[in-house]
Amino acid sequence: MRKFALLMCALGITFTAAAQTNQGSWANLSKLTPGQKIQIVESTNAKHSGTFVSVSDSAIDFTDAAGSESVPRQSVRSVKLLKNHHRMRHALIGAGVGAGAGGGITAAAWESHGFLGGKGTGAAVGAVIGGLGGLGIGALMPAHDTTLYRVNPH
Numbered sequence: 001m002r003k004f005a006l007l008m009c010a011l012g013i014t015f016t017a018a019a020q021t022n023q024g025s026w027a028n029l030s031k032l033t034p035g036q037k038i039q040i041v042e043s044t045n046a047k048h049s050g051t052f053v054s055v056s057d058s059a060i061d062f063t064d065a066a067g068s069e070s071v072p073r074q075s076v077r078s079v080k081l082l083k084n085h086h087r088m089r090h091a092l093i094g095a096g097v098g099a100g101a102g103g104g105i106t107a108a109a110w111e112s113h114g115f116l117g118g119k120g121t122g123a124a125v126g127a128v129i130g131g132l133g134g135l136g137i138g139a140l141m142p143a144h145d146t147t148l149y150r151v152n153p154h
Helices: 002-019 026-031 087-109 119-139
Strands: 037-042 047-055 059-064 067-072 076-081 146-150
Touching: 026 047, 026 146, 037 059, 047 067, 087 119
Parallel strands: none
Antiparallel strands: 037 047, 037 076, 047 059, 059 067, 076 146
């Protein structure tokens, strides 16, 4: 049993290390295509969010509400690719899961011959309550942005 646990730990470390990307490489920014939403954090902690335009060996160019801007490479602390926040999709998935779980749990616990009706009524009540709870939780689920470049602190 101990050998199995050690094997699982070794495999876990191997897969975790393989999944990590080299975020310290400026070349990662070549994966961006014009029009993608990005966030740049400068070494002064100034944050810029806008639309990617281009990248060179010396700077990254983007547009925001103020117009076209460029940040020199030596001033960039990190660059993130901002993903679309799918709140509606997450909310609907949460509502479906909550409704199913709430309906199943309530139907199992509901009295068969209660004054409000049978297990079907219980399932409906539980589905509504669970669906509303899941809707709220799903809407609050965070989206994960992808860090393409980060200066490694020394």
